[in-house]
């Protein structure tokens with residue numbers, strides 16, 4: 001099969017994008033053309049170890065043979081029919097997701113943001129169906145991230161994402177994560193829903209505490225407000241559990257998933273309890289692509305591998321102590337690392353300085369890690385990663401941290417991205 005990426009150079013790719021693609025991403029100047037397991041290969045044939053999985057998406061690693069065969073088979077059979085008709089896969093994937101979550105029904109869409117958008121609309125619909133039309137407000141967490149469309153953006157904290165686009169959905173109140181007093185003060189008889197990430201991902205890998213989860217449950221049962229758990233990053237095996245909500249004892253009425261679910265094929269889903277589902281009428285919401293055969297086929301393969309004995313979730317539980325001990329070791333050896341936070345295979349290293357120079361130094365050594373919230377190195381490795389691959393990655397991260405520390409003590413701030421030369 002011909003691959004157009006081999007007939008062009010790295011610089012030509014970057015130059016053509018610079019001219020024609022809307023400039024929204026400060027991309028790292030690397031062009032990946034292939035993947036295999038936890039490795040990428042770039043356009044110049046250089047190999048990289050991937051500890052980010054395309055921000056938690058390539059959950060089964062790159063080019064997984066079973067997933068690849070299933071996608072190819074589905075593509076040659078039937079990709080899309082629209083939601084005007086039945087097909088064989090939506091019910092199958094929905095059954096698996098309801099079994100995992102304990103919730104009753106699933107709405108399929110194409111991204112995490114769309115799943116959040118649907119959750120916010122379903123919460124509003126629940127109250128309007130019950131005639132409580134004044135109950136429209138939302139409570140969200142400081143440092144929270146839920147997406148960039150108007151609804152999802154309205155409950156996303158980062159001012160610099162929000163401010164250029166106002167006015168947004170009105171009536172959102174903000175609470176610091178894990179602040180029970182502020183939560184109790186913010187929720188009123190006009191709150192439609194409280195939305196939280198059980199582990200704040202973009203905000204710097206910050207888990208909610210069991211005490212805060214219990215306060216969320218209490219406020220929901222006291223006031224009737226609906227709890228939305230955004231598990232797009234923290235859910236589906238990432239922590240070694242199906243949902244981090246379960247770990248901390250949070251009992252959400254709505255759960256959003258995305259990222260890992262399609263193993264790279266775009267799919268999102270909103271899971272809802274029956275008492276909410278029963279207030280939503282035919283035609284209230286919808287999407288053309290949502291739950292198409294290709295995406296559902298990929299999700300089915302992922303969900304089969306997630307819970308199989310020796311599958312993804314078992315692997316996460318097995319390797320979690322290796323990555324945790326390795327990261328704690330880095331924190332002890334490197335003054336630049338101020339704190340280590342996370343669980344399973346989602347980790348943040350809070351640095352005493354900017355994260356970008358460490359990401360660049362790692363990349364120059366063939367290691368892919370992320371930066372978030374300016375000072376946090378974020379790791380979201382593929383859920384198939386082995387202990388040896390973790391040790392290899394952390395050894396490279398160790399070197400990258402040392403290089404940045406040396407540069408800082410000698411007065412060179414670093415931060416220039418240079419790849420492989």
Ligand SMILES: *Cc1c(COP(=O)(O)O)cnc(C)c1O
Nearest residue numbers: 111112113145146147201232233
């Ligand atoms: C990534 C993310 C989203 C947005 O998902 P997209 O697929 O980018 O639309 C929403 N919420 C959380 C917690 C996320 O991590």
